[in-house]
Amino acid sequence: MAMEPVTMESSLHNTPEGGVYLFSEGARHLYVGRSKLKLNKRLRGHIRKSAKDSPLAFKLAREATGQTVTSYSGDYTREKLLSDPVFFKAYQDAKERIRRMNIRWVQEHEPTKQALLEIYVSVVLEAPYNDFDTH
Numbered sequence: 001m002a003m004e005p006v007t008m009e010s011s012l013h014n015t016p017e018g019g020v021y022l023f024s025e026g027a028r029h030l031y032v033g034r035s036k037l038k039l040n041k042r043l044r045g046h047i048r049k050s051a052k053d054s055p056l057a058f059k060l061a062r063e064a065t066g067q068t069v070t071s072y073s074g075d076y077t078r079e080k081l082l083s084d085p086v087f088f089k090a091y092q093d094a095k096e097r098i099r100r101m102n103i104r105w106v107q108e109h110e111p112t113k114q115a116l117l118e119i120y121v122s123v124v125l126e127a128p129y130n131d132f133d134t135h
Contacts, residue, residue: 016105
């Protein structure tokens with residue numbers, strides 16, 4: 001939390017390789033993620049038009065469209081939802097919302113420490129879009 005927040009429009013050139021990141025809107029902390037890659041690549045993956053791997057955008061789109069059922073088969077798979085024009089628009093709108101969010105991060109290379117830090121920060125900051133449910 002000591003890091004001054006930045007946005008996607010800010011310079012993301014000095015991001016570390018490997019770490020935990022936080023998306024916030026004002027004082028509301030929304031989502032904590034982690035990556036072993038250079039963080040600018042992972043952060044930009046949340047907003048790329050072609051990317052289908054933004055868990056935060058997917059959760060925001062589910063919330064916006066009322067599609068809260070999750071499934072690995074049938075009508076509620078990620079692939080099926082993204083093929084629905086209404087859901088896909090909500091997904092792209094969510095990516096634009098993420099583009100404007102504040103971002104903070106901390107470098108951590110070790111995978112176990114990354115995982116624990118992600119969980120800890122999510123719980124302490126009460127990030128509503130993190131869940132650690134098993135599949």
